[in-house]
Amino acid sequence: MNSIEHFGKVISTDILIVGHGISGLSAAITAKEKNPALKVLAVDKACVGFGGKANKGGGHISYIPEGAEETYVEYHTRNLGDYLNNQDRLRRYAHSTVKTLDKWESWGVSFRARDDAFQAHPIIPWKMFVVDLDMLIPMAKHARQAGVEFMEKVAIVDLLTDGDQVCGAIGFDLVTAEILVFKAKAVVLANGNQNWRVMRMWSSSRGEGIATAWRAGARMRGAEFGSFVNMISVEHFQVSYGSENAMFNAKGEFMDDRADLDGNLKDTFGGADLGGTQSISMYKQVAAGNGPIFEDTEKNDYPSTPQGMNIVPEVGRAADNWFRPFAHKWWHLLWEKNKMGGYKTSSKMKEVAPGFIGEFGPVNVDDNWMTNIKGLFASGDICAGGIQIFGAVPAPPGRNRGSGLIAAVYHGIHAGPAAADYVTGLEKPGQIDPVQLQALQEDMLVPLYRSQGVTAAELTWKIQCIMTPVPNSALKREDRLKAALAETLALKAELPKLVASDGHSLSACIETKAMVLCAEMFFRASLERKETRGWHIREDFPSRDDSANPYWVDLENVGGEMAVSRTEVPLNHYVYQPG
Amino acid sequence: MNLIKIDSTLCTKCGMCFKSCWNDVFRVDKATRQPYAAYPEDCVECNYCEVSCPVGALTVIIDYAKPMASCYGNK
Ligand SMILES: Cc1cc2nc3c(=O)[nH]c(=O)nc-3n(C[C@H](O)[C@H](O)[C@H](O)COP(=O)(O)OP(=O)(O)OC[C@H]3O[C@@H](n4cnc5c(N)ncnc54)[C@H](O)[C@@H]3O)c2cc1C
Ligand code: SF4
Ligand code: SF4
16 A cells, blocks of 8 residues: 555644634634644635635624623523523633633734723623724734744645544645645644635635534534524625614515514514524515515614724724724725625615525534544634534524624634643554545545536535525425425535536535535434524424423434434533523 | 736736635736736625735726525525
8 A cells, every 4th residue: 555645745733723714823823822842734725814704704893791791691591592502611601701802812913992892782791892804914923923834725625534533634735736635633623614605705614624524423513503694785795784673675664573473483582683583574575575675774873883884984984993994994995896886776775685694513512622533623613503602593603793703712712722732642643544545535636537527616506596595594494494405415416526627626626515515414404403493493383392301403424324313402400491 | 707807017916916815716827927817706806805905906896797596585
C-alpha cells in the first residue's frame, strides 16, 4: 500500500480548525492561549479576515447583564427554547456573556456604544449594542501574533479516523485543485451551518461541515429546527429590516401578526423580535388571495433606531457613539445601489416576501464541544442547534437578534481550549489508514473525471426549490413533508452524476451533496416530531404535546442509512417545567 | 448574472478583490497578475470587493432580474 504522501501534499498539525470565520478564529486564539506549544492551523475556503457571515450582517450584539441571568433562563426556556434547551448549559451561557464580551474586545474589535447598550426587548433582559463589521481583521491579526497559522482557499471535505478517534482530514486547494492531506490530533469544525445558498449574505454556509461530520459518524440533534425565515424585499432580495412590524396585504389591511394562527401557537410563542409565524401569516394571506404583501416603509421604525441607522441609509448617519465607519460605508453602498437600481418605483409601499434562510446547525456535541467521535470538536453555527443550549429555535439562537456573533465567540472560547486539553492529554494519536484515505480521495475527486452529467448549479437550484417554499419548511404537514423528502431523495439519486472541471466547481459539487444531505435530515427529523414546538410548526399537529416528557430527535449514520431516534429531555433534572 | 467590471487603467493589481471575495469569484491571471471575475455566476452582490478596492477600480453591477426560488410554493 502507498504511503500517505502518495495521495497529496501532507500537512501536520496538532489542532486543525476548519473555517476561520468568527468562531474558528475564537477557537484558534484560545486553543493557542491554552497551550502555546501546540501547533494550531486554521484553514478556510475564504481568505483570512473575510470568511463567513460575521462581517456580512447587522453587527448587533446582545448580552445578558449581570443579575438578570435567571430571568433570562426562565423566559427563554418557557417561550423560545420551549423546554428543549439544556437548561444547565443555557444557565452557564447566561452567566458568561459579559465575560465573553470582555475576551472578544481584548482581541482589538471595535465595539460601539457598549456603555450605552439599550434594553432590546420588553420582557427578556437582553441589552444590545453594535460592533463594526471589519471585526475579523483585528481578530486575525491577534491570532497571528499569538502564533496561529493559516491556510486560505482550502476546502476540507472528509475526516480521517482511526477507530473512534479523528486523526486528520482530506481536502484540496480551490485554485489549483491540489490534494491536501492533514495529519491532526484534534479537529475543530467551525465551518458554519447550512443555508442552502438561497439568501445572498448567508451564502457562505453550505453545510459541508455537517456533511463531513456525518460521513465520519457524528450524531445530529434538533435537525427539524433549520427553518429560519426572514422578510426580504422582492425587488432587491436583501432583508427588509423591521418590515415585520409594518406589513400590509394587497387590500391595505394591516397584518396584525399571528392573529390568523391557531390559539395554541400564541402561547407557544413569546414576544421575541422575529417569530417563525410571520412568514406563515404572509403565506396564508397570499393563499387566501390577499397577496402580495407590502411593507409600508414610512411605518417601519427600524431605520431610525441607533442600530438601524448603521444599516439603512435613508435616515442619515448614526450618532457618534454608535457610528461604525466600515459598516456605514459598506451597507450604504449596497442600499444606494438597491434604491437606484432595485426599486422599480418611488412608492413608499414595497413588496416583501418570506426569505428562506434555514440556519440549520445540528452537529451534536457534549459539554466540552466534542462530538461522539474522539478528538472531533465543533464550534459556532455548525453546532448551535445540536448543542441544545437554546432549544426549539434555529441556529444561531433563533429569534433574538444579536445572539449569533456572541454565541459563535462563546462556542470558540470553549471549543478551542477543550481541543487543546484533549491534545495535551492524548496518549496515543491515531494513525492515518491509507486504504481509508484512498477511498475518500477517489470519492472526492470523481466529479472531475466525468465528462458529462449534471452541474452543481442545476442540482442546487432544484434543492433550493424544495427548501424555500413556506409550506415545505416553515408550515409543515405530513403529506408535504413526505413529498419534499421524496423529491430530495430523487435528487440524491442524481448526485453520482455531478461533474466538475476545476477546484471551484469541485467545491460546488461537494457543497451540493451537503445541501441534499441536510435537506434529507431536515425532512426526516421534521416528520418524527409530531407536535408544534418552537420554530417547528406543524399544521397537522398545531399544539405542543405535553402528555409525555419532551424529546430530542436524533439522527445517526448507520451504514449509510439515516436512523431516526428520540432521546428524552431530562426535564425532571431541570429547574423549569411546563405549566 | 451580476457584472463585475475592473477598470484596468486604474487597477494596481493589488489583489484585494481576490482576497476579499468570500465566494471565490476571482482568479488572478498568472502572466499579467491581473485579477478577473472567473465565476461571476456565484457573485451575491455583497460589494465587499468594491469597498475593498483601494483605488475605486472595481464596480459590481447588480442584476435584479436573477431567478429566486418561490417562497410560497405551488401546493
Ligand atoms: C446577513 C446576516 C446578518 C446577521 N446579523 C447578525 C447580527 O446582527 N448579530 C449577530 O449576533 N449575528 C448576526 N448574524 C449571524 C452571525 O453572523 C453568525 O451567527 C456567525 O457569524 C457564525 O459564525 P461561525 O464562525 O460559526 O460561521 P461562519 O461565519 O459561517 O464561518 C464559517 C467559515 O467556514 C468556512 N468554510 C465552510 N466550509 C468550509 C470547508 N469545507 N472548508 C474550509 N472552510 C470552510 C467558510 O468559508 C467560513 O469562513 C448574521 C448573519 C448574516 C448572514
Ligand atoms: S482591488 Fe482594485 S486595484 Fe486591487 S486588484 Fe482588485 S480591482 Fe485592481
Ligand atoms: S460582490 Fe461579493 S460575491 Fe460578488 S464578487 Fe464582490 S466580493 Fe464576491
